[in-house]
Amino acid sequence: MAAAIKALNAKIRSNKYTDYFCSTHFWGPASNFGIPLAAVADMSKDPEIISGRMTGALTIYSAVFMRYAMAVTPKNYLLFGCHFINCASQITQGYRYLSYWNFGGREQAMKAKEITGGMAEKAMEKAKDVVGK
Template structure:
């Protein structure tokens, strides 16, 4: 019981935004995971890029803030991973990541 009481009253417990902020941000990860089934043409390159930058900045914040917010760090690391995957899908769909064929004749 004392562990539970300590967690409830801790600086990162459920009485603070250090807890509820990351819990709410897991919605971004869930939405990106749901979009994996969508065709790449349906993805927004601009929004996905913004989400990558947002998660990178928030990961730094979660690491630098005292007390360190490991829940927020894990949330944004997961979001960064999924968003980078979505960005690669979008770039392939737009033709940015195609392999270039060597058109020079062999000597």
């Protein structure tokens, strides 16, 4: 059995593409891509739920690992790409957070809700009048 596993490993390692596909240089970043995908998906959500501390921590984390991806031998471009996307997404989330909490975005959102809330109430009253007639 050990000889069969050794032969299979030698067969995988003899081809550079299967060797890369079976390495941590591929599977580490591939499994890590969930973080930037979640960050991109969160961009359509309300900025009120963004955690400023977590966004800052993830930005620094991704910047450090972008540097690490270029420092290892051989360079891991897939890991670099994963953390580049995450860093860019987190910076965007950080901008949304600051814009909402520090630069008047919250007040604008509240005014917009008041305006649309009033319009919705008027529409409901009109609908009740139409149904009542």
